[in-house]
Amino acid sequence: MPSSHGQVVVFAVLAAALGLFAWGRWRYDLVALGALMAVTLAGVVPAAEAFAGFGHPAVITVAAVLILSKGLLNAGVVEAIAHGLSRVGRRPTTQMIVLTTLVALLSSFMNNIGALALVMPVAAWMARRDGYSPSLVLMPLAFASLLGGMMTLVGTPPNIVIAAYRAETGAPPFAMFDFLPVGAGVTLAGLGVLWACGARLVPARKGPADARDLFDIADYLAEVSVPEGSKAVGRTLHAVVARAGERPAVTVVALVRDRQRQLLVSPFQVLQAGDILLVEAAPEALKSFIDAFGLRLTESKDLGRQALGSNEVGVVEAVVSYGSPLVGATAVELDLRQRHAINVLAVARHGERLRQQLGSIRFATGDILLLQGRRDTLDKTLLALGCLPLAERGIQVGQQRRVLLGPAVFLAGLVAAAAGVVPVQIALVGAAMVMVLDRVLSLREAYDSIDLPILVLIAAMMPVGHAFETTGAARVLGDHLAAVARWGGPTTALVALLAATMLLTNVINNVATAALMAPVALSIAEGLHVSPDPLLMAVAIGSSSAFLTPIGHQSNTLVLEPGGYRFGDYWRLGLPVSLAALAAGVPFILWRWPF
Numbered sequence: 001m002p003s004s005h006g007q008v009v010v011f012a013v014l015a016a017a018l019g020l021f022a023w024g025r026w027r028y029d030l031v032a033l034g035a036l037m038a039v040t041l042a043g044v045v046p047a048a049e050a051f052a053g054f055g056h057p058a059v060i061t062v063a064a065v066l067i068l069s070k071g072l073l074n075a076g077v078v079e080a081i082a083h084g085l086s087r088v089g090r091r092p093t094t095q096m097i098v099l100t101t102l103v104a105l106l107s108s109f110m111n112n113i114g115a116l117a118l119v120m121p122v123a124a125w126m127a128r129r130d131g132y133s134p135s136l137v138l139m140p141l142a143f144a145s146l147l148g149g150m151m152t153l154v155g156t157p158p159n160i161v162i163a164a165y166r167a168e169t170g171a172p173p174f175a176m177f178d179f180l181p182v183g184a185g186v187t188l189a190g191l192g193v194l195w196a197c198g199a200r201l202v203p204a205r206k207g208p209a210d211a212r213d214l215f216d217i218a219d220y221l222a223e224v225s226v227p228e229g230s231k232a233v234g235r236t237l238h239a240v241v242a243r244a245g246e247r248p249a250v251t252v253v254a255l256v257r258d259r260q261r262q263l264l265v266s267p268f269q270v271l272q273a274g275d276i277l278l279v280e281a282a283p284e285a286l287k288s289f290i291d292a293f294g295l296r297l298t299e300s301k302d303l304g305r306q307a308l309g310s311n312e313v314g315v316v317e318a319v320v321s322y323g324s325p326l327v328g329a330t331a332v333e334l335d336l337r338q339r340h341a342i343n344v345l346a347v348a349r350h351g352e353r354l355r356q357q358l359g360s361i362r363f364a365t366g367d368i369l370l371l372q373g374r375r376d377t378l379d380k381t382l383l384a385l386g387c388l389p390l391a392e393r394g395i396q397v398g399q400q401r402r403v404l405l406g407p408a409v410f411l412a413g414l415v416a417a418a419a420g421v422v423p424v425q426i427a428l429v430g431a432a433m434v435m436v437l438d439r440v441l442s443l444r445e446a447y448d449s450i451d452l453p454i455l456v457l458i459a460a461m462m463p464v465g466h467a468f469e470t471t472g473a474a475r476v477l478g479d480h481l482a483a484v485a486r487w488g489g490p491t492t493a494l495v496a497l498l499a500a501t502m503l504l505t506n507v508i509n510n511v512a513t514a515a516l517m518a519p520v521a522l523s524i525a526e527g528l529h530v531s532p533d534p535l536l537m538a539v540a541i542g543s544s545s546a547f548l549t550p551i552g553h554q555s556n557t558l559v560l561e562p563g564g565y566r567f568g569d570y571w572r573l574g575l576p577v578s579l580a581a582l583a584a585g586v587p588f589i590l591w592r593w594p595f
Contacts, residue, residue, distance in 0.1 A: 006467070006470075006471030006472070009044050010044060010464075010467055010471050010473040011473055014464070014473075018504075018507075021507065021509060021512060028512065032460035032461050035460065035461070044471060045463050045467050053460060057425040058163070059455050061428060062160055062454060064432045065160075065428060066450050066451055067436075067441075069114045069449070070449035071440045072410060074406065075405060075406025092136055095126055095130075095137065096136070096195065100143075101144070101191065103115050103141050104144045104191060106118070107144075108148045108149065108151040109152060109410070112145040112148065113145070113554050116141055116555050116558060117558065118388070120319065120388075120562070121319045123137050123138060134563060135563040136204055138559040138563040139198075139202050139559055139565065140194040142553075142558065143556075143574070146547070146553060146555055147187040147190040149544055150183035153179060154428070157510070157511045158510050158539075159544075161511060161518065162514055162537075162539055162543075163175075164462075165518040165522065169522065173424075176417050176418040177418060182593070185585075186588065189581065190580050190584075192580070193576045203565070221279070222297060223276055223297070224276070224290060224296060225275070225276050225277075225298050226272065226274065227273060227295070227296055230273065230293055230294040230295060231294055232271045233271060235271055237266070240293060251343055252278070252279050253343055257275050257276075263312070264342075277295075312374060312376075315345070315371070315372050316370075316373075316378060317369070318368070318382055318389045319369075320363050320366060320386065320387055321365070321558070325385060326363040326367075326385055326386065326387070327363055327364060327365055328363070330362055330363070340373070340384070342381055343371065344369055345370040346369070346370040348369075349562075366559065366560065383445075406435065406440050409438070409440070412431060412434075413430060413432075416430075454511065457509060457512060461516070462515060464515070474519035475526070478526070478527055481500075481520065490528050490530045493528060494586060495586055497517070497520070498586065499582060502578055504517065505543050505546045505553075506547070506551075506552040507552065508552075513539075513542070514539055517542070520539075531595055538585065538586075538589060542585075547570065547573070547577045547578045548570055550567060550570055556570065
């Protein structure tokens with residue numbers, strides 16, 4: 001029953017949550033849990049129902065989609081497509097059209113972050129290869145991943161949330177392809193803006209003209225010998241590199257003893273007179289290293305990448321993806337050499353190599369790393385570190401490639417859900433189980449692929465959104481919007497709701513936006529005595545239209561560093577895309593879902 005006390009509590013909690021979402025100091029799942037605790041302790045949500053959201057079909061469906069997306073990556077189908085992009089022409093505009101179309105199609109059936117993360121390294125490599133700034137294509141790619149997610153139920157979590165709210169009206173939930181007519185129209189309109197205006201509205205940040213220039217580390221490699229009487233003789237490599245507890249300023253990438261070269265040398269290797277070390281260091285750090293242990297600088301003509309690899313040891317460029325355990329930490333803190341048998345040889349950010357000490361660099365999403373590791377374990381190590389190899393290195397992501405099996409299982413799940421044979425959550429969980437049983441992905445990979453913060457966000461916001469509706473708070477807000485729009489009819493209300501949702505999703509998570517605005521849509525429909533379907537569809541489109549800021553969606557955040565963008569860069573291209581989504585969304589919604 002509606003109550004003024006409950007309305008005050010819900011409005012206060014949501015106002016605080018929105019402020020914390022926008023502030024960004026606390027992660028969105030923690031904010032959502034805090035909001036849930038607040039409304040529960042205030043008595044608005046019964047304690048017995050506080051955690052009912054964790055068993056909601058929407059949560060299960062999102063988890064299944066994330067597992068299936070990982071299965072598709074392991075199957076190799078996306079990688080096979082990405083490798084084929086190297087045959088695309090060398091014109092930036094042509095490349096952007098092909099890349100954005102591919103990302104939009106992929107993100108309509110798999111997690112949009114995963115689709116972007118797979119294609120982004122390829123796009124960055126192509127940009128460096130062909131001599132233009134990666135910033136010209138990365139932002140359009142991020143926007144394309146958001147657009148593509150609008151087209152199907154599984155394309156983005158807000159669609160799943162909206163489908164669940166439709167079930168509360170007594171109608172069946174939106175089915176797999178109910179979003180397609182509207183989503184495809186908005187996607188085409190948005191892509192058209194990206195193709196026509198992307199190159200002019202996206203800033204061209206300075207970047208290297210050739211991939212070899214980015215990590216040309218020959219100037220940072222040196223050979224030093226360990227003479228008789230050196231203080232390094234009899235000490236372990238670790239004791240020499242990290243003396244007196246200092247942060248390592250040099251990286252030993254090889255050791256030559258008795259004319260035999262050893263790569264990925266054990267930190268417990270005891271140095272002997274006559275050893276030659278191949279080290280990577282800045283000139284000042286190298287001089288300090290030599291002086292401290294009485295080493296000698298030698299001359300060599302075999303410095304560069306060819307000196308860093310062998311049949312057993314390889315070198316790879318990789319991108320730090322969103323959610324990687326590397327983000328915010330340094331190589332020293334993570335002990336990458338000891339725990340993962342991998343050396344970080346160089347780090348690039350904003351299209352340029354960072355010149356500071358490697359041990360002091362705190363990794364960020366989108367950083368490009370030059371890594372040295374054992375070839376037989378390098379692909380698994382990259383997966384564990386949340387890094388994506390660049391395409392030209394030819395490292396396969398995942399385990400055995402099953403290009404036909406993975407998509408076949410996924411397609412079977414989609415068909416079963418679309419045909420109404422079983423509910424969508426049952427069909428997709430079943431498909432995920434088949435992928436695990438057929439070893440397309442391991443059980444550990446299945447669990448690791450689940451983005452728990454997103455699931456917690458959905459599970460926590462569902463009861464909060466329900467309280468927003470049951471207390472009458474959504475009715476109050478909906479009545480105000482309906483009153484403002486009543487002079488223009490339901491269409492005016494639709495436009496106002498879509499625009500408001502688009503603005504809100506640029507500052508808070510898209511799932512939270514959908515959970516908050518869906519009850520408002522239902523209240524507007526009730527106040528105007530019209531079908532809620534077009535209004536719910538407006539919330540679905542608006543929740544996925546975070547084109548104005550880098551914080552509105554993880555895809556936008558993922559390209560922030562590698563593109564070298566600033567906060568204010570996003571609205572320049574994002575505003576035309578948002579207007580196109582609004583202009584296309586309204587007529588397509590009214591055509592497919594009339595009042």
